[in-house]
Amino acid sequence: GAGVSQSPRYKVTKRGQDVALRCDPISGHVSLYWYRQALGQGPEFLTYFNYEAQQDKSGLPNDRFSAERPEGSISTLTIQRTEQRDSAMYRCASSPRLAGGVLSSYNEQFFGPGTRLTVL
Amino acid sequence: AQSVAQPEDQVNVAEGNPLTVKCTYSVSGNPYLFWYVQYPNRGLQFLLKYITGDNLVKGSYGFEAEFNKSQTSFHLKKPSALVSDSALYFCAVRDAGYGQNFVFGPGTRLSVLP
Numbered sequence: 572g573a574g575v576s577q578s579p580r581y582k583v584t585k586r587g588q589d590v591a592l593r594c595d596p597i598s599g600h601v602s603l604y605w606y607r608q609a610l611g612q613g614p615e616f617l618t619y620f621n622y623e624a625q626q627d628k629s630g631l632p633n634d635r636f637s638a639e640r641p642e643g644s645i646s647t648l649t650i651q652r653t654e655q656r657d658s659a660m661y662r663c664a665s666s667p668r669l670a671g672g673v674l675s676s677y678n679e680q681f682f683g684p685g686t687r688l689t690v691l
Numbered sequence: 692a693q694s695v696a697q698p699e700d701q702v703n704v705a706e707g708n709p710l711t712v713k714c715t716y717s718v719s720g721n722p723y724l725f726w727y728v729q730y731p732n733r734g735l736q737f738l739l740k741y742i743t744g745d746n747l748v749k750g751s752y753g754f755e756a757e758f759n760k761s762q763t764s765f766h767l768k769k770p771s772a773l774v775s776d777s778a779l780y781f782c783a784v785r786d787a788g789y790g791q792n793f794v795f796g797p798g799t800r801l802s803v804l805p
Contacts, residue, residue: 575734604793613695613781613795614735627792662734677723677742677785680793682734 575683577663583689584653592648592686596665603646604680605638606662614662653690660685693718695784695796703802704772712767712799714782721787724765726756729779741765772803
């Protein structure tokens, strides 16, 4: 079956421009996470959703970063007025509910291929 | 606050030998622990997890990990390494009582030499 997809796979933009990164989770997955991964480091949590509700956005670096998941499926991470320090791999992951409809904090996550953002 | 340490940036092992990739963690409550693997130009793939119960958990591709509460460790192991196991390995923790925020370690690059 189809996995998590992200688009674009690569994005080069100029400093000061806005970018929108898209994540399409596995069909039926309830939870969706956004991470940022610098080269040679582990993923850094940004934010996550259960259905359409943003549960935790404590990892967003500043107010230039925002995310939405309006219909509980596709999500968009938007970075306004990009800066060179925003250059990184942005990864999305989704997670299913357990059998019986229970949301659980110990489900494994299924990661997308990432979007490589380069800000010039 | 949650944290994860992977003390080795790089682990080299000969094919056929046992391998260990180390992970230690810190959480306030009970930990949920995970291992993920990342192959070049690919997303992270789930290997195994510890939630509760038996301290030795088995996962994909012959990997296993042992939860040690007193040492706050969750080392990844495999009895006989394959060249195809060469990849970047990430340990992750989530505090069971803290919500759904994963914290990942910095990663360990495993190289299995033929």
